[in-house]
Amino acid sequence: MPSISANLITLLPLLLIITLVIINPIQFKEKRNFLYLLSATALESSLEIVTILNKxxxxxxxxxxxxxxAFGFAIAPLVAYLMLTIIMKDTKYEKYKNIIRIPLICNAFLSFGSIWFDWIFIVTPLNQYFRGPLFHVQFLVSLFYIIAFVYIDLTKIKDYMLEDLICKGAIYCLILGSIIAQVFFPDLLLIWGTISICLIFYFISVQNMQLRRDPLTMAYNRLCYDNLLLKSIDKEGVTLIIIDVNQFKKVNDTFGHMTGDKMLCSIALTLRKHFEAYGYTYRIGGDEFAIIASNxxxxxxHEIFNNIEAEFLHTKNRLSISPILSYGLCEYNPKLHKDIYDAIKIADNNMYICKEKNKSRKYYIT
Known part of the structure; x- marks a missing residue:
């Protein structure tokens, strides 16, 4: 029973990952949908075992x-659909979530209708199985969701570090490789085993990304900042920027910590948006951020920070207050500076000079 063994090898790690996700103290976006995704994949493998044993x-x-x-053919595209909904979260494509359900619903209708009308599959009264004329519908629907998933994920490439790209590249290669192999060798039954491995890779990737992120602002955290500094210690063309939020304690005391948290999130998002072409944004302290930029x-x-200040004044930070940012920078040169930490001190000193100049400025409050 090699097919049963293959499905059990697929199923057991999935059950383990489901347990780890449930008990995992680190929360991440779309955790519920990820659990649905794992459960759907586990159910699909279980249904394959049922069909193999039921002879x-x-x-x-x-x-x-x-x-x-019927359940198996209905669930197959559901797995790819759930993958897509996870990656669509907080993107401009999220508004199409109702439209992308249509192929899923149509496939489910055809799958259960096949019990009586032989559309996708045929099961004779003597339990003989044959493919129906619309057999490839579920495959095409799944392929559509997978292609959409890869496309949307690639639009976020600037948010990923090298480690993330390696893991995601492995996921794409495994999925596409198994699809191609399944087309040419239908008896291999690679799809669900491959998807299970990819989900494990995805879970590891999410965990690694969470460990490198500040949980409040989603900027990269101090640990990630320190690691990249070590990697940049001999590089040229690196610009270090230190940013501090003026009078942040006053914001917390006057408006409350919830407003302060919203302000920090807005600042982090704005810095990431303006500097994404040059480098990563880090939260290295309570109200302190840093950017390690290249070229x-x-x-x-200076132009970018002028634009940021104008943007804050225009939008009022989506609160009733517009923050004032003090910043300092230093273009690191291994030949001129003792080490990269020497350049950080210079950037930090320049930030404090800017902070002194900004002391007399008041928050713009509406």
């Missing part, structure tokens, strides 16, 4: 096979 040539066995196949001129940094 008796009886009418009751035929009924069991018909319903097992950016000092004049461009």
């Amino acid at each position: 008796a040539n009886t009418f009751m066995a035929a009924i069991i096979s018909a319903f097992a196949n 950016i001129k000092e004049s461009k940094v």
Whole structure:
């Protein structure tokens, strides 16, 4: 029973990952949908085991096979759909979530209708299985969701570090490789085993990303900042920017910590948006941020911060208050500076000079 063994090898790690996700103290976006995704994949593998074991040539066995196949064909695109909904979260494509359900619903209708009308599959009264004329519908629907998933994920490539890209590249190669192999060698039954491995990779990737992120602002955290500094210690063309939020304690005392948290999130998002072409944004302290940028001129940094301040005044930070940012920078040169930490001190000193100049400025409050 090699097919049963293969499905059990698929199923057991999935059950383990489901347990780890449930008890995991680190929360991440779309955790519920990820659990649905894992559960759907585990159910699909279980249904395959049922169809493999249910080989008796009886009418009751035929009924069991018909319903097992109907659920299996309905669930197959659901797995890819749930993958897509996870990656669509907080993107401009999220508004299309109702539209992308249509192929899923149509496939489910055809799958369960096949019990009586032989559309996707045929199960005879003696429990003999054949492919129906619309057999490839579930495959095409799944492929559509997978392609959409990869496309949307690639639009977020600037948010990923090298480690994330390696893991995601492995996921894409495994999925596409298994699809191609399944087309040419239908008896291999690679799809669900491959998807299970990919989900494990995805879980590891999410965990690693969470460990590198500040949980409040989603900027990279101090640990990630320190690690990248070590990697940049001999590089040229690196610009270090230190940012501090003026009078932040006053914001917390006057408006409350919830407003302060919203302000920090807005600042982090704005910094990431303006500097994404040059480097990553880090939260290195309570109200302190840093950017390690590459190939950016000092004049461009000043221009960006002028644009940020104008943007804050225009939008009022989506609160009733517009923050004032003090910043300092240093273009690191291994030949001029003792080490990269020497350049950080210079950037930090320049930030405090800017902070002194900004002391007399007041928050814009509406």
